Every structure is written in C-alpha cells, then in structure tokens.
Amino acid sequence: xxxxxxxxxxxxxxxxxxxxxxxxxPGTRTVAGELAASLATVLRxxxxxxxxxxxxxxxxxxxxxxxxxxxxPSPMFAExxxxxxxxxxxxxxxxxxxVVTSCTAAPEGxxxxxxxxxxxxxxxxHDGPAPSPLLTGLAxxxxxxxxxxxMAQAAYGALGEHDFRAFCRRPSGxxxxxxITRRVTAADVAVVEDPATVAGRGRLVRVDLTATAxxxxxxxxxxxxxxxxxxxxxxxxxxxxxxxxGDRAGLPAPAPPQGLCLVAVGxx
Amino acid sequence: xxxxxxxxxxxxxxxxxxxxxxxxxPGTRTVAGELAASLATVLRxxxxxxxxxxxxxxxxxxxxxxxxxxxxPSPMFAExxxxxxxxxxxxxxxxxxxVVTSCTAAPEGxxxxxxxxxxxxxxxxHDGPAPSPLLTGLAxxxxxxxxxxxMAQAAYGALGEHDFRAFCRRPSGxxxxxxITRRVTAADVAVVEDPATVAGRGRLVRVDLTATAxxxxxxxxxxxxxxxxxxxxxxxxxxxxxxxxGDRAGLPAPAPPQGLCLVAVGxx
Numbered sequence: 243x244x245x246x247x248x249x250x251x252x253x254x255x256x257x258x259x260x261x262x263x264x265x266x267x268p269g270t271r272t273v274a275g276e277l278a279a280s281l282a283t284v285l286r287x288x289x290x291x292x293x294x295x296x297x298x299x300x301x302x303x304x305x306x307x308x309x310x311x312x313x314x315p316s317p318m319f320a321e322x323x324x325x326x327x328x329x330x331x332x333x334x335x336x337x338x339x340x341v342v343t344s345c346t347a348a349p350e351g352x353x354x355x356x357x358x359x360x361x362x363x364x365x366x367x368h369d370g371p372a373p374s375p376l377l378t379g380l381a382x383x384x385x386x387x388x389x390x391x392x393m394a395q396a397a398y399g400a401l402g403e404h405d406f407r408a409f410c411r412r413p414s415g416x417x418x419x420x421x422i423t424r425r426v427t428a429a430d431v432a433v434v435e436d437p438a439t440v441a442g443r444g445r446l447v448r449v450d451l452t453a454t455a456x457x458x459x460x461x462x463x464x465x466x467x468x469x470x471x472x473x474x475x476x477x478x479x480x481x482x483x484x485x486x487x488g489d490r491a492g493l494p495a496p497a498p499p500q501g502l503c504l505v506a507v508g509x510x
Numbered sequence: 511x512x513x514x515x516x517x518x519x520x521x522x523x524x525x526x527x528x529x530x531x532x533x534x535x536p537g538t539r540t541v542a543g544e545l546a547a548s549l550a551t552v553l554r555x556x557x558x559x560x561x562x563x564x565x566x567x568x569x570x571x572x573x574x575x576x577x578x579x580x581x582x583p584s585p586m587f588a589e590x591x592x593x594x595x596x597x598x599x600x601x602x603x604x605x606x607x608x609v610v611t612s613c614t615a616a617p618e619g620x621x622x623x624x625x626x627x628x629x630x631x632x633x634x635x636h637d638g639p640a641p642s643p644l645l646t647g648l649a650x651x652x653x654x655x656x657x658x659x660x661m662a663q664a665a666y667g668a669l670g671e672h673d674f675r676a677f678c679r680r681p682s683g684x685x686x687x688x689x690i691t692r693r694v695t696a697a698d699v700a701v702v703e704d705p706a707t708v709a710g711r712g713r714l715v716r717v718d719l720t721a722t723a724x725x726x727x728x729x730x731x732x733x734x735x736x737x738x739x740x741x742x743x744x745x746x747x748x749x750x751x752x753x754x755x756g757d758r759a760g761l762p763a764p765a766p767p768q769g770l771c772l773v774a775v776g777x778x
Contacts, residue, residue: 364706437702
C-alpha cells in the first residue's frame with residue numbers, strides 16, 4: 243500500500259450462478275473480475291485493483307456476507323473519499339448479481355482474509371419428489387426423503403479440530419499424507435420450517451457449518467456425506483472414521499455448487 | 511375432443527423468469543408454448559396441442575401448482591397410454607425451468623379452468639436495506655422496514671365478495687363502470703420466519719391471497735396497496751374505500767411480476 247492509498251472493507255452479496263467463482267481468471271466472468279472492473283471504471287484507475295476476500299467461492303457458489311478489502315487511491319474522488327458513492331456506483335455497474343452492501347474504512351492492519359477468525363457456510367438440500375424450478379440455482383435436489391435427525395446427529399461428529407483431508411480437494415503440490423487440519427465450531431442440520439413456498443412439495447434442509455477456516459470443497463464434501471447418511475447409505479460412524487484415517491476412497495462426490503452460500507465472516 | 515382422444519390433467523411448476531407468461535404467443539417463449547411443443551415432439555403430433563390452465567400467469571410470474579388439461583390421442587404411445595413416461599419426457603425436453611410434477615387421467619367432465627373452485631397466490635416482498643442477489647427473480651425488494659401488522663390487518667378488508675375494479679387491469683372492451691366482482695376467501699400477510707437465509711439482511715414478507723377466481727393483476731395491485739400501507743403512505747381505510755367506489759386514481763402501480771407465484775389450485 244503506497245502513501246497515497248487507503249484500505250477499504252467491502253461487504254458483498256452475490257448470486258454465483260453466472261460466475262466462474264470469485265477469483266479473477268482472464269477471459270472468464272468472475273465476481274472479483276466484475277467488481278474490480280467496476281471500481282476501476284468509477285475511480286478512473288489505470289488497472290482493476292486487486293481484491294482480497296475472506297473466503298474464495300467456486301463457480302456457482304453464492305455469498306450473502308462476503309468480506310473483501312481493497313487498497314484505493316485517497317482521495318478516491320476529486321471531491322474526497324466517499325465510500326457510499328462508491329458502493330452506489332458499484333451497485334449500478336455490477337447489476338443485480340453482485341450487491342455491495344457496505345463500504346467502510348478498514349481498521350488499522352485489517353486484512354479480509356488473514357484477520358478473519360471464522361467463516362459460516364450454509365448448504366441447502368431439497369428432498370422433494372420433484373425438483374422445484376424456483377430452486378434450480380439455490381439448492382441441491384435429491385430424490386426421496388432424508389433422515390434429517392440422523393444427519394444432524396452425524397454432523398456433530400465434525401465438530402472440533404480434525405484432519406479434514408478426506409473431505410477436501412487436495413492442494414496441488416501437497417503430499418496425500420499431509421494432514422489438513424481445521425476447527426469446526428458449529429455443525430447444524432435442520433429442516434427449514436418456513437421456506438417461503440419456494441420448495442414446492444418436499445422439504446428444504448439446511449446444513450450450517452462454521453469453522454475458523456475451511457479447506458477447498460470441504461462444505462460440499464461434508465454435505466455429500468451427510469446426505470448419504472440421510473439416505474442410510476453411510477452412517478455417522480463412517481464420517482468419524484474418515485476424519486480419523488483421512489481416507490477418501492469410496493466417499494460420494496462433493497455436493498453440487500449451487501446449494502452453497504457463504505453467509506457470514508467474523509473478525510476479532 | 512374426438513373419439514380417439516383422452517383428456518389428461520397435468521400439474522406443473524415453473525420459474526417464470528425467462529418466459530413471456532403462460533399463454534402461447536407466436537414468436538415469444540411462453541410456458542404453454544414450450545410445454546405444448548415438448549408434447550408434440552414426444553408424441554409425434556402434427557401440431558402443438560392446445561393447453562387450458564387454471565390460472566394464466568403474466569411474464570415473470572412463477573407457479574408451483576399450476577393445473578393444465580390437454581386432450582391427447584389415445585393410446586399416446588404405440589405401447590399404450592403411459593402418463594409417467596410422458597411426464598418424464600416433458601421434464602427432459604423442457605429443462606429445469608418447467609417441471610411436470612404429475613400427469614393423470616382427467617376425471618369425467620374435468621376442465622382445468624372451469625372446474626377450478628379456488629386459486630391461491632403468494633407474493634414475496636423483501637424489505638431489507640439492500641436487495642439480495644438471491645431473490646432477484648423471486649421477490650420485490652422495497653427499501654425501509656414495512657409495518658407488517660398494519661398490512662395484515664388491512665388485508666382482512668379484502669376478504670369476501672367485492673367489486674375489485676380498482677385493483678384490476680380492465681378487460682379490453684369492457685366499460686369502466688362495469689363491476690368486476692370476485693370472492694376472496696383468505697388474505698394473510700406475515701413475515702417468513704425462516705426463509706433459508708436467501709433474504710440476507712432484512713425480512714421476507716409473504717402476502718397470501720386465495721379467491722374463487724382473480725381478475726388480471728389483482729394480486730399485484732392489492733400487494734402494491736398493502737406495501738403502501740406498510741409504508742404508512744395509505745391506510746386500511748383507503749383500501750376499503752376503493753373496494754366501495756371502484757376508483758383506481760392515484761393508487762400505486764401493480765407490484766412487479768417476479769414476486770408472484772401461483773401456489774395452488776383447488777377443485778370440487
């Protein structure tokens with residue numbers, strides 16, 4: 243950060259449906275790419291500014307409380323710094339898929355990624371007899387009727403500090419034997435009692451996971467195992483066993499991206 | 511219906527976002543147009559069969575329990591009548607935006623429109639400080655915080671048989687003085703207590719109206735007035751007065767289509 247720059251903290255919501263994830267990738271539509279281009283347009287910057295987010299989301303994954311920091315020239319406008327004007331302009335430029343819900347001066351030493359102390363994700367599963375067209379981009383439709391109490395009980399098995407190697411996409415270059423340790427602080431599965439009718443017939447089941455940090459595809463991998471438990475194809479003991487051994491073999495593929503949403507990030 | 515035909519009762523759900531409404535219109539994408547074309551393809555018909563629905567929906571309006579009847583050659587396949595195979599094939603051809611949730615032989619004398627004795631619509635209003643990108647196609651975002659108890663109380667004023675002329679788009683060719691009488695049997699406004707997080711900050715408010723029949727844009731017009739009441743721009747007495755006089759002047763424009771969903775139709 244140069245002397246003429248100031249760090250801002252942005253909160254944003256987005257519908258991940260039309261994006262190839264958060265992180266910028268040349269030639270594809272990404273959340274960071276679109277937001278950074280909007281910032282560059284509004285502030286007449288020579289290049290899109292780098293954005294750092296609290297939790298990278300994959301293609302099709304949504305966010306309601308993503309936190310981002312960005313270093314911008316100060317004053318940002320000829321008239322001075324005006325974060326509300328910036329947020330309004332971004333909203334206009336990004337369209338309805340990305341909404342900047344707040345823009346405030348970042349506290350001293352703030353880093354959207356490294357200062358974050360927890361992340362909360364929600365995964366929505368629809369267990370109706372037929373898919374609901376109103377949930378196409380928001381939930382994973384699974385046939386049949388899930389045993390939600392069994393899923394809720396099994397989810398407790400993920401609480402605490404574990405090696406989540408069996409439930410992650412292994413980072414490139416890492417050794418398959420390396421543990422991937424994370425601390426899960428909340429794990430809750432329940433039926434959404436009043437889902438505003440969008441589910442049609444069947445139930446909407448929410449899988450809520452909070453952790454100090456997550457590894458890649460961890461929520462989707464855990465959700466796929468919880469759904470298999472809800473179908474009585476696996477048991478809670480299987481989940482605990484895989485946390486112990488780190489063995490991924492035979493586990494179901496991660497749940498699809500559209501059911502996942504980063505709902506909140508905590509600091510301090 | 512010719513001797514070689516049989517009448518079927520279809521139930522369908524659809525996301526109205528990408529459609530110019532239910533009714534077929536040459537050169538535009540409509541729900542009936544897409545479904546009839548799929549039926550023609552599956553059954554190798556010379557032309558798309560006419561569909562009759564319980565409640566016509568406008569562009570952008572959704573349905574979770576639309577009922578349709580259609581007369582099809584019998585047997586429909588060389589192997590005989592197979593409504594489940596038909597529903598599966600329609601699902602495959604129509605894609606995720608239209609889902610045929612059931613297909614059964616229609617009872618003697620059944621007419622999806624004329625046999626229906628009630629229709630239930632739900633309108634979703636989001637009163638958060640910022641719009642939620644996950645609700646873009648599902649709710650009407652209104653700023654500020656709505657007085658939901660005032661809306662709920664005012665909605666009772668619509669219960670019973672009234673001249674809804676002030677709350678309808680007048681049928682072409684009709685006289686402005688002609689009453690448009692309908693019977694509302696349920697009118698309920700409430701906060702959705704557990705909306706599966708899709709709302710982000712703010713609340714999701716549901717407006718539920720059931721009537722023996724509705725006139726054009728009646729739910730959207732009533733909802734716009736109820737929202738104005740929730741903002742203290744109008745009162746419940748204004749609503750009652752307009753039901754008495756039929757005067758539309760100065761009332762707000764109908765609420766936008768994306769918040770509306772036909773949720774159920776009753777027979778017998």
